[in-house]
Amino acid sequence: MSGRLIAPGRARAPALVLDEPLSLWGGLDPATGRVIELRHPQHGATVSGRVLVLPAARGSSSSASVLAEAVRAGTAPAAIVLGEPDLILALGAAVADELYGVQIPILVLPANDLAAIRDGATVDIGSEGVSAV
Amino acid sequence: MRLVVRAADVLQAERLIPIRAAHVDSCLYHGQATLDFVDRLVDGGAAVRVPTTLNVGAVDLLHPELWRGDPDLAERGRLLMDRYRALGCRPTYTCAPYQLAESRPGLGDQVAWGESNAIVFANSVLGARTNRYGDFLDIAAAVVGLVPDAGLHRTQERRARLVIRLGADVPPALLDDDGLYPVLGIVVGRVAGGRVAALDGLPPSVSEDRLKALGAAAASSGAVALLHVIGSTPEAPTQAAALQDADPEEERTVDMATLRAVRAELGGDGEGRIVAVSLGTPHASAAELTRIAGLLDGQRVADGVELLISTARDTLAQAEPSGVAERLRLAGAELLVDTCSYIAPILRAPHGPVMTDSGKWAYYAPGNIGARVVLGTLAECVASAVAGQVVRDANWGTA
Numbered sequence: 324m325s326g327r328l329i330a331p332g333r334a335r336a337p338a339l340v341l342d343e344p345l346s347l348w349g350g351l352d353p354a355t356g357r358v359i360e361l362r363h364p365q366h367g368a369t370v371s372g373r374v375l376v377l378p379a380a381r382g383s384s385s386s387a388s389v390l391a392e393a394v395r396a397g398t399a400p401a402a403i404v405l406g407e408p409d410l411i412l413a414l415g416a417a418v419a420d421e422l423y424g425v426q427i428p429i430l431v432l433p434a435n436d437l438a439a440i441r442d443g444a445t446v447d448i449g450s451e452g453v454s455a456v
Numbered sequence: 457m458r459l460v461v462r463a464a465d466v467l468q469a470e471r472l473i474p475i476r477a478a479h480v481d482s483c484l485y486h487g488q489a490t491l492d493f494v495d496r497l498v499d500g501g502a503a504v505r506v507p508t509t510l511n512v513g514a515v516d517l518l519h520p521e522l523w524r525g526d527p528d529l530a531e532r533g534r535l536l537m538d539r540y541r542a543l544g545c546r547p548t549y550t551c552a553p554y555q556l557a558e559s560r561p562g563l564g565d566q567v568a569w570g571e572s573n574a575i576v577f578a579n580s581v582l583g584a585r586t587n588r589y590g591d592f593l594d595i596a597a598a599v600v601g602l603v604p605d606a607g608l609h610r611t612q613e614r615r616a617r618l619v620i621r622l623g624a625d626v627p628p629a630l631l632d633d634d635g636l637y638p639v640l641g642i643v644v645g646r647v648a649g650g651r652v653a654a655l656d657g658l659p660p661s662v663s664e665d666r667l668k669a670l671g672a673a674a675a676s677s678g679a680v681a682l683l684h685v686i687g688s689t690p691e692a693p694t695q696a697a698a699l700q701d702a703d704p705e706e707e708r709t710v711d712m713a714t715l716r717a718v719r720a721e722l723g724g725d726g727e728g729r730i731v732a733v734s735l736g737t738p739h740a741s742a743a744e745l746t747r748i749a750g751l752l753d754g755q756r757v758a759d760g761v762e763l764l765i766s767t768a769r770d771t772l773a774q775a776e777p778s779g780v781a782e783r784l785r786l787a788g789a790e791l792l793v794d795t796c797s798y799i800a801p802i803l804r805a806p807h808g809p810v811m812t813d814s815g816k817w818a819y820y821a822p823g824n825i826g827a828r829v830v831l832g833t834l835a836e837c838v839a840s841a842v843a844g845q846v847v848r849d850a851n852w853g854t855a
Contacts, residue, residue: 329466349823353487381679384570384590385486391592392487413466414592417459422492 324436325452327408330416332426333449334402339373340442341365346382347389347412356398374446375400376437380409390415394425402448403429406437459596460603469604477561478504478598479553479578481511481570482591483540484799485533493592494539497599504544505601509553511571512739513537516794516802517549518769525801537794543595549794550768552668552739554578563690566609568597572681573672573738573816579682581667583690585609588681608682613652614691615700616684620647622657623711630853631659634833637666638815639719641673643710650679654698660687665741672738673815712853719831719852722818726830726846731805733757733841734797734821735834736766737814744834745775749783751838757788758844762804769793798824811846813837 342364345351350360356371370393380386390412393399399419403412408431416427428448440446440455447454464472482490514533516522523530541547546559553559553569554577561567561584569578569586578584587607589597597603607613622631622640630636644655655670662670662685674680684692692698719725735748745767757763765784767775772793775781784791797803798821803810808828812818813836821827832840832848839847 348486383572384481384588384593385484387591387593388482388486388490391489391493395487395489395492408466410463410466410593411590413462414459417462418493418592419489421458422489422496 324432324454326430326432326436328428328430329408329413330427330429332402332428334374334428335445335447336372336374336401338376338440338442338444338446338455339368339370340440341375341377344379344381345377346380347386348383350382351389351393353389353393353396353398356393370400371398373400374402374404376404376440378406378437380405380412384411387411387415387418390427391419391422394419394423394427399427402427402446404437404440404446405429405431406434407431457600459592460600463593464604467604467606469606471605472602473566473605473609474601475506475566475568475597475603477506477559477567478508478594479511479569479571479574480508480540480545480594480598482595483510483513483537485514485536491532491536491539494536497595498539498542502543502599504598506598508545508598509548509556509559510540510545512549512551512795512799514795514800516792518793522790522792522802523800540595543599545598548768548770550739550770551796552741552768554582555739555741555768556770566603568594568603570594572675573668575681576671576675576683577668579608580671580684580689581664588679612700614682615652615702616654616698617651617705618648618653619695619704619707620644620653620655621707621709623709625712626657626715627853634666634813634835635852637669638673638813638818638831639715639722639724640710641670641815642677642718642722642819643714644670644683645674645676645678645680647708648674648678648680648683652682652684653680654684654686654692654695656686656695658685658688662688665744668738669815673819676816676819716853722815722831723829724831724852726809729845730761730809730811730830730840732762732764732803732808732810733837734764734803734810734812734817735837737796737798737812737817739771740765740767742771742774745771745780745784747834748838749780751835752784752787752842755787755842757841761841761844763789763841764792764797764803765789766792766796811837811840
């Protein structure tokens with residue numbers, strides 16, 4: 324698989340696959356790393372330390388702040404894999420890198436590659452590209 | 457500068473272009489990281505390079521006694537609002553900067569605005585050019601005075617892709633009903649998503665307050681940043697102009713059944729006792745404050761009901777010498793500035809039922825503060841605040 328990195332970094336961690344788009348603002352509690360959007364199929368799941376795989380982000384631009392705050396609090400995902408580019412999350416990752424020196428890579432993959440990643444599979448985002456086992 | 461360049465990279469923009477002004481939404485507290493970020497800017501000696509207004513923050517700095525939550529959280533919210541002022545931003549603290557004469561960009565002006573309702577108003581009603589800026593990028597753009605040349609900054613991207621028409625079964629009288637605009641806005645947002653749309657079927661020269669209500673609702677239910685209202689907004693004197701002479705990619709019709717269903721979903725059929733009325737989302741204009749004072753006309757808000765009106769501190773300052781603010785207070789209304797009643801613990805009984813005239817408030821308040829919402833027009837909201845229970849026209853949408 325190969326995609327486009329909109330935030331740099333490397334990660335190797337188990338995937339948490341979300342079935343629906345998520346707005347981090349109102350959808351993720353940065354204090355706990357849990358998905359708190361009541362209507363979301365993965366409501367209650369913990370994103371911390373996982374490679375968060377989702378079709379798209381959506382909603383408020385305040386999602387950038389929520390991602391940066393999750394990094395500060397140590398509850399952020401290890402990486403994010405999206406089906407379409409998202410400026411808001413890329414900025415949240417850039418600010419977290421500037422403030423806390425932590426890189427959360429954000430990778431954009433074509434839809435068929437994204438769909439091939441199974442929940443719990445180990446995703447490796449490295450200098451040679453991305454693989455999921 | 458690194459953030460602006462990163463944004464240009466994500467957007468695959470080839471160059472940066474200068475902006476004339478910015479409106480910054482980053483001054484609303486979302487955790488320690490938001491303070492750490494602005495501290496980094498202040499400590500680095502940053503200052504805004506273009507005239508910059510500030511969006512709402514967490515607290516009403518002029519009436520701090522209205523805060524009913526954790527005092528520590530209020531302090532952090534206040535600190536963040538002060539820090540942005542230290543960067544040279546004007547302490548406007550309003551979600552409706554377009555209501556301040558000195559902050560209104562003109563047709564074709566390139567700006568970087570945050571806050572979804574302000575973005576759609578700037579692009580659509582004023583014909584200024586902004587993308588959907590938000591946390592971190594809005595202030596970064598204000599400091600460097602540049603934005604990526606992408607999206608709605610470019611003429612061809614401002615073309616409507618979608619035409620949304622009012623159905624033939626929408627009675628003409630409804631077009632002059634304030635209650636149509638927030639409901640229609642929610643429908644438009646759902647249909648348009650992130651696409652530029654043109655709306656056909658409204659009378660010419662719809663008022664700014666109605667366009668405000670329409671756009672704010674559309675930008676709540678969808679990622680709408682530009683909505684051409686044919687016959688009202690400057691880039692849409694005709695449908696052909698809104699489409700830049702191309703064919704629409706899609707055409708949709710909104711019928712009465714859809715409008716009724718969405719109105720009901722937002723609480724438009726609510727009845728009975730209410731505990732609060734929240735007006736001024738987005739912030740009430742000077743014209744709306746005058747209108748509310750006129751509707752109250754010597755009556756008082758019912759015992760046990762809180763009438764809360766959110767507005768900009770500058771708009772309130774104008775309403776003091778005219779006596780409008782005093783008339784509102786004497787009638788029992790509370791005036792809130794700098795923040796909004798669905799993002800801060802302000803209402804005495806936030807779970808409601810709370811009546812509002814705002815599609816945006818009706819859309820967000822249930823999730824944000826757990827409010828049960830009743831939707832009505834401005835006039836119905838005022839009458840209900842006086843009666844202590846919902847007063848409304850029972851035959852909405854019948855000719």
